[in-house]
Amino acid sequence: MPVPEALLVRAAQAPDRPELESKARPPVGETGSAPAPTADVASPAPARVDADTASVFDGLTFTDVGGHYPPDVTVAAGGGYVVEMTNTSRRIFSAGGAVLESVTGLAQLFNTGGDRLSDPKVMFDAASGRFYASIMDVTQDFVLLAVSTSSDPRQGWYRWTLTAPGVGCVDQPKIGSTDATIVVGGNGYGQSCTSLSSSSYVGGVIWSVSKQQMLAGGTVQWQSWGPDPIYDSPVPAQAMSATAAGYVASSYATAVRVFTISGTPPSGTLTSSYAFTSRFDDPPLAVQAGSAQAVETNDARLLDAYWENGNLWVAGNSACTHSDGVTYSCARIVEINTAMSTATVDTTIQQPGGSTYFPALRADGSGTVVVVYGLSSGSLYPSLAAVTLVGGTTWSQPQFVQTGTQALAQSRYGDYFGAARDPTTPNTVWIAGEYVGGTGWQSSVAAWHTAAVAPGIDYPSPAVASIGLNGATLQGSVDPRGSDSTYWFEYGSTTSYGQATAHASATAAAGRQQVSSAITGLAPGTTYHWHVVATNAGGTTAGADQTFTTTMVAPAVSYPSGASGVTQTGATVSALVDPQGIDSSYHFEFGSTQSLGQSTAETQLAAAGGAKSVSTALAGLLPSTTYYYRVVAQSRAGTTTGATQSFTTLAKPVVSKPKPKPKPKPKPKKKG
Numbered sequence: 001m002p003v004p005e006a007l008l009v010r011a012a013q014a015p016d017r018p019e020l021e022s023k024a025r026p027p028v029g030e031t032g033s034a035p036a037p038t039a040d041v042a043s044p045a046p047a048r049v050d051a052d053t054a055s056v057f058d059g060l061t062f063t064d065v066g067g068h069y070p071p072d073v074t075v076a077a078g079g080g081y082v083v084e085m086t087n088t089s090r091r092i093f094s095a096g097g098a099v100l101e102s103v104t105g106l107a108q109l110f111n112t113g114g115d116r117l118s119d120p121k122v123m124f125d126a127a128s129g130r131f132y133a134s135i136m137d138v139t140q141d142f143v144l145l146a147v148s149t150s151s152d153p154r155q156g157w158y159r160w161t162l163t164a165p166g167v168g169c170v171d172q173p174k175i176g177s178t179d180a181t182i183v184v185g186g187n188g189y190g191q192s193c194t195s196l197s198s199s200s201y202v203g204g205v206i207w208s209v210s211k212q213q214m215l216a217g218g219t220v221q222w223q224s225w226g227p228d229p230i231y232d233s234p235v236p237a238q239a240m241s242a243t244a245a246g247y248v249a250s251s252y253a254t255a256v257r258v259f260t261i262s263g264t265p266p267s268g269t270l271t272s273s274y275a276f277t278s279r280f281d282d283p284p285l286a287v288q289a290g291s292a293q294a295v296e297t298n299d300a301r302l303l304d305a306y307w308e309n310g311n312l313w314v315a316g317n318s319a320c321t322h323s324d325g326v327t328y329s330c331a332r333i334v335e336i337n338t339a340m341s342t343a344t345v346d347t348t349i350q351q352p353g354g355s356t357y358f359p360a361l362r363a364d365g366s367g368t369v370v371v372v373y374g375l376s377s378g379s380l381y382p383s384l385a386a387v388t389l390v391g392g393t394t395w396s397q398p399q400f401v402q403t404g405t406q407a408l409a410q411s412r413y414g415d416y417f418g419a420a421r422d423p424t425t426p427n428t429v430w431i432a433g434e435y436v437g438g439t440g441w442q443s444s445v446a447a448w449h450t451a452a453v454a455p456g457i458d459y460p461s462p463a464v465a466s467i468g469l470n471g472a473t474l475q476g477s478v479d480p481r482g483s484d485s486t487y488w489f490e491y492g493s494t495t496s497y498g499q500a501t502a503h504a505s506a507t508a509a510a511g512r513q514q515v516s517s518a519i520t521g522l523a524p525g526t527t528y529h530w531h532v533v534a535t536n537a538g539g540t541t542a543g544a545d546q547t548f549t550t551t552m553v554a555p556a557v558s559y560p561s562g563a564s565g566v567t568q569t570g571a572t573v574s575a576l577v578d579p580q581g582i583d584s585s586y587h588f589e590f591g592s593t594q595s596l597g598q599s600t601a602e603t604q605l606a607a608a609g610g611a612k613s614v615s616t617a618l619a620g621l622l623p624s625t626t627y628y629y630r631v632v633a634q635s636r637a638g639t640t641t642g643a644t645q646s647f648t649t650l651a652k653p654v655v656s657k658p659k660p661k662p663k664p665k666p667k668p669k670k671k672g
Contacts, residue, residue: 054386055456055479055512056401057097059432059443064103065089070414073443075432076131077422078124079151083131084418084432084445085120092153093445095422096456101154106135109157110146115139116193119172119415123238125182126423128215132182133157134175138193143173143207145184147214158217164205164224169193172415176236176305178246180264182209185234185248188227204231206248208261208268221265230272231259233301240308240363240421247338249305249314251280256302258312258336274341276334281319283329286355288376291407295376297329297357303416304360311344312336313369315359320348331359331373335392345392351375356385358433360419365426367391368450372401372417372431382408382436384417386448402444404436413441427451452538453481455506459532460514464548469581471520472548476532479512483536489517491530495545506534523607524581525552525637554638555584556611557631563647568623571647575631578611582635588616590629594644605633624651 062069071086082093085106092101106117116138124131131148142161149156162184164170171193173186184207191199205226213220225231230252237247246261248270258274280302285294302316313335320330328350335345349356354377361371369389376382381404388396417433425447432445456479465473478487485506492498501517515532522528528550532543556578565572577586584605591597600616614631621627627649631642 054399054401054446054448055097055481056444056446057093059084059445060086060089060091060103061437061442062440064091069410069441070412071434071441071443072119072414073417073432073434074121075418075420075430075445076122076124077420077430078126078131078424079129079422080424081131081151081153082420082422082430082445083122083153084443085122085133086443087118087120091445095425095447096458097447109133110135110137110144111159112137112140112144121173121175122418123175123177124420124422125177125211126240127177127179127242128211130215132175132177134173134184136171136173136186136193137161138169141169141193143170143184143186145175145182145209145214147182149217158214160209160214160220162207162209162222162224164188164207164226166190167202167205167227169196169199170205171196172233174235175238176246176248177211177239178261179239179242179244180211181246181261181268182211182214183207183236183246183248183261184209185231185236187233201229203227203229204234204250206231206234206236206259206261206270208246208265210265223265223268225270230257234259235302235305235314237305237307237312237314240306243307247305247307247312249302249312251300251302251316254279256280256314256334256336258338258341260338273338274336276336276343278334278343278346280316280332283317283319283355283357284327285411286329286357286376287378288407289379289381291409293408293411295355295357295382295408295413296411297355297413298415303358304419306362307338308363308367310337310339312338313361313363315361315371317357317359318348320350322350322352324353329355329357331356331371333359333361333369333371333389345389347389347395349373349387349398351377351380353377354380358414358417360417360431360433362419362421362429364421364429364450365423366450370419370429370431370448370450372419372433372448374413374417374433374435376404380404381406382413382434384433384435384444386431386446388448388450401431401433401446402435402437402442405438406436408436409440427453449481452483452536454539454541455480455485455487455534455536456512457532457534457541457543459543459546463546465516467548467551469524469551469553470522471518472522472528472550473516473518474530474532474546475514475516476543477512478506478515478532478534480506480508480510480534480536481538483538484508485534485536487515487532487534489519489530490533491519491528493526493528495529497529497531522550524550526550552582552635552637553580554640555579555582555586555605555633555635557633557640557642559631559642559645560613562645563629565617566647566649568650568652569621570617570619571621571627571649572615572617573629573631573645573647574613574615575642576611577605577614577631577633579605579607579633579635580637581607582637583607584633584635586614586631586633588618588629588631590618590627592622592625592627594628596628596630621649623649625649
């Protein structure tokens with residue numbers, strides 16, 4: 001029978017909210033049909049932080065949740081939101097990976113105050129467009145079931161409690177769905193959850209709950225079956241396509257059993273429909289690099305299940321023997337055709353010289369199955385990897401999602417990982433799981449792309465690194481999303497752009513990367529539109545339109561020479577005017593005092609051509625007079641007034657008058 005594990009501890013302290021798990025299964029035998037052939041999956045490709053086919057985001061960590069371990073990572077995706085939960089907390093992302101809610105305690109979602117909580121599960125139901133979650137309330141001895149009041153998981157939730165006759169505590173509750181119901185299953189014990197370590201196992205419990213009544217937020221009808229050992233560790237399957245029937249899987253004794261729920265509460269029925277004779281055997285502990293401390297892989301119960309188009313997929317831990325003759329823990333995947341009651345896939349995922357464990361799985365919209373799992377060996381720290389099965393026959397090369405960087409300090413590694421499909425992105429399966437990094441256990445959430453996806457584009461702040469008179473440096477971020485991509489910048493004075501930089505490469509292996517380009521030849525004081533464009537085998541993405549305005553300065557003026565052609569009544573004044581790339585105008589101010597007082601006509605000056613010599617002839621001046629002048633140039637960038645210069649007009653010529661001739665002396669008169 002399942003033996004409950006000890007209370008989990010908080011690092012370096014006594015536990016304030018211990019969590020409880022259970023392991024081992026009852027030694028009861030049963031026979032059935034022959035198993036399907038087994039095909040073993042190879043070890044992952046060389047590790048990198050971002051897998052070639054995924055966008056990987058930082059999930060919750062040991063530090064984020066206040067030092068609780070293990071995490072028991074679960075994930076759901078839908079409506080543009082991604083929800084990760086661990087034993088105490090949740091984090092919410094946008095579908096693009098932006099963190100919308102960093103860390104929130106699950107007590108807030110379930111409204112449980114200081115109660116001890118454990119073993120959360122979350123899923124998004126496409127049929128109703130809502131998130132559903134369950135959790136074990138250790139303090140109150142019941143299972144909590146909740147549904148979001150909208151497609152936004154950050155908003156309100158409706159909540160109910162589930163109990164079963166003859167059961168004191170239900171451990172490790174898991175949830176599934178049908179068109180009309182939410183199905184819950186867990187392990188029942190006779191005593192209170194707070195004394196679970198000494199409690200007796202009484203068998204599995206299964207509930208069927210009216211989905212429509214849950215959505216209304218009022219009283220709900222539900223019915224339960226068990227406790228009964230034949231329902232050992234039941235895992236309800238999430239329905240990924242329309243079905244009136246619900247499916248529950250259990251690896252009881254020597255067989256994987258499938259139970260079918262028909263009808264809705266309070267008139268539903270539960271029948272045993274299939275027994276697949278190939279038991280999941282209890283796995284050995286997993287070795288890890290850097291430590292003699294083994295990683296606990298728990299028992300051989302099933303951990304995850306979904307149903308789609310007549311096929312039930314289940315995953316769990318099992319023992320398997322490698323080609324070296326050594327028995328290890330292996331993540332095991334089984335597909336059962338529920339119409340024909342036959343197993344069509346039976347696969348173990350093996351890591352040479354090491355173990356794989358805690359698999360979770362979902363299919364994309366085309367039937368490609370993605371499996372996420374943990375792994376470690378004598379040369380590998382506890383890490384996270386994923387593999388895909390295309391068309392039910394061809395396994396891809398496994399890829400690391402995250403590679404561990406240190407050994408696990410304690411033996412407990414949790415019980416399960418998570419996988420989900422957002423109905424709005426059918427070529428992506430969201431996966432979440434645990435690895436060991438610098439702060440103890442850490443988790444990752446990844447959008448695992450099963451088909452080529454167009455690149456993702458966003459912009460840093462600021463998006464324009466520098467702006468000048470005639471150029472700017474533009475910045476963006478390109479996510480190749482698993483396919484080698486090319487990108488470029490388009491720009492122009494309108495949203496038609498019209499100009500583009502050279503194409504550059506953004507390789508898949510580099511993951512999300514910052515890109516930039518310096519563009520030149522721009523006009524000062526002009527607003528430009530621009531964006532990043534990237535393309536790959538999945539399509540082309542044009543980033544959102546951005547704008548910037550080049551800088552501008554007022555015209556520059558100088559005097560290469562003084563006035564010329566100075567006469568008694570006129571002179572030619574000149575200057576050098578640089579319009580600084582903007583259409584400008586100029587005039588000269590002048591006068592016989594430094595107050596000036598007179599001005600020439602305004603003359604236009606084109607922006608093109610740089611600095612230009614300008615001059616104006618002044619007339620009507622007074623001779624022998626000192627005149628002052630200056631050039632004034634202006635544009636929409638401002639006005640520049642040159643320094644005051646001076647010149648003196650020529651003097652009027654002096655005309656010499658001829659000396660008058662002396663008058664002749666009159667002749668003396670004759671006396672007579």
